[in-house]
Amino acid sequence: MKEKLTEEQLMNKKIRKKSLISFGVFFLLISVAIGVWMWVRNSEKSDGQYKPLRTVLNTNEKVNNFFFSENDLVKTYSKSEGAKNVRANGYYGNKGSHDTSVWRLRVLHSNPKNPGDSVLILCLNDILQIPKQEECFNFKCVEGWSQISFWGGCRFFDFISKYNLGTHSGNAPDKNNPEDLYKYVSLETPDGAYYVGIDMKSMIHSQTLLAYEMNEKQLPDNQGYPLRLIIPLKYGIKNLKWIGTIRFSDTRPKDYWFERGYDYDAAL
Numbered sequence: 001m002k003e004k005l006t007e008e009q010l011m012n013k014k015i016r017k018k019s020l021i022s023f024g025v026f027f028l029l030i031s032v033a034i035g036v037w038m039w040v041r042n043s044e045k046s047d048g049q050y051k052p053l054r055t056v057l058n059t060n061e062k063v064n065n066f067f068f069s070e071n072d073l074v075k076t077y078s079k080s081e082g083a084k085n086v087r088a089n090g091y092y093g094n095k096g097s098h099d100t101s102v103w104r105l106r107v108l109h110s111n112p113k114n115p116g117d118s119v120l121i122l123c124l125n126d127i128l129q130i131p132k133q134e135e136c137f138n139f140k141c142v143e144g145w146s147q148i149s150f151w152g153g154c155r156f157f158d159f160i161s162k163y164n165l166g167t168h169s170g171n172a173p174d175k176n177n178p179e180d181l182y183k184y185v186s187l188e189t190p191d192g193a194y195y196v197g198i199d200m201k202s203m204i205h206s207q208t209l210l211a212y213e214m215n216e217k218q219l220p221d222n223q224g225y226p227l228r229l230i231i232p233l234k235y236g237i238k239n240l241k242w243i244g245t246i247r248f249s250d251t252r253p254k255d256y257w258f259e260r261g262y263d264y265d266a267a268l
């Protein structure tokens with residue numbers, strides 16, 4: 001009897017010791033976590049984001065760029081798998097008339113072969129002349145929803161090829177001559193209220209479209225009629241609806257959600 005009690009006491013002692021260690025470790029980890037959190041919160045902001053977090057986002061972007069391959073395709077689905085009631089989300093920049101009798105696409109470029117000619121003005125019919133490409137993919141929004149949807153339009157690469165855009169030389173773009181390509185493309189709504197900046201590599205990817213159709217019909221107005229960007233390599237935020245202006249540059253163009261703390265790349 002006496003022996004058993006001692007065993008029990010010994011056990012209790014062991015348990016107390018373990019509990020104490022556990023509490024100690026727990027307390028230490030919590031303190032470290034709070035410390036890191038306070039350090040991040042007290043740091044300065046860069047483009048709407050705390051600097052340490054911005055550094056993490058920029059590093060992700062570099063890693064992603066390093067592994068980028070033109071041949072990596074986003075998974076596609078058969079068009080019958082596309083949603084019939086496609087969700088519409090985000091209406092920044094939808095003001096003004098989208099009537100195609102007045103709507104024009106403005107492309108700002110500097111063509112060394114034709115220095116006076118720096119604005120190319122196109123109508124929807126010009127875009128419709130470029131061979132059509134269709135694709136059904138899983139559209140993903142950073143807010144946490146995704147939806148398989150079916151789009152039609154022309155490849156952005158075919159568009160810049162047709163009009164000799166996006167190059168320093170003013171020649172047709174060549175994927176094997178990346179030096180001649182501008183590094184970034186900027187897209188803006190006609191009223192300038194929503195804007196995105198995207199790296200050229202992603203823009204000339206074969207799945208990136210200037211889309212004018214959804215489910216084989218004219219793009220509905222809430223989906224960006226008459227013209228929107230469909231870029232399956234990126235989150236929804238970069239898929240700008242109601243395109244008004246396109247520009248090329250070697251420095252990062254301004255970007256609506258980047259300015260509000262999101263990751264510039266928004267790559268999937």
Ligand SMILES: Nc1nc2c(c(=O)[nH]1)N[C@H]1C(S)=C(S)[C@@H](COP(=O)(O)O)O[C@H]1N2
Pocket residue numbers: 086087088089090091092093094140141142189194222223236237238239240241242
């Ligand atoms: N002009 C414009 N384009 C936009 C947005 C917006 O607010 N304005 N929202 C973006 C976001 S956050 C998403 S998820 C997608 C939504 O596309 P959908 O309306 O076709 O679902 O559009 C993107 N393009």
Ligand SMILES: [Mo]
Pocket residue numbers: 089090140141142143236237
């Ligand atoms: Mo989104």
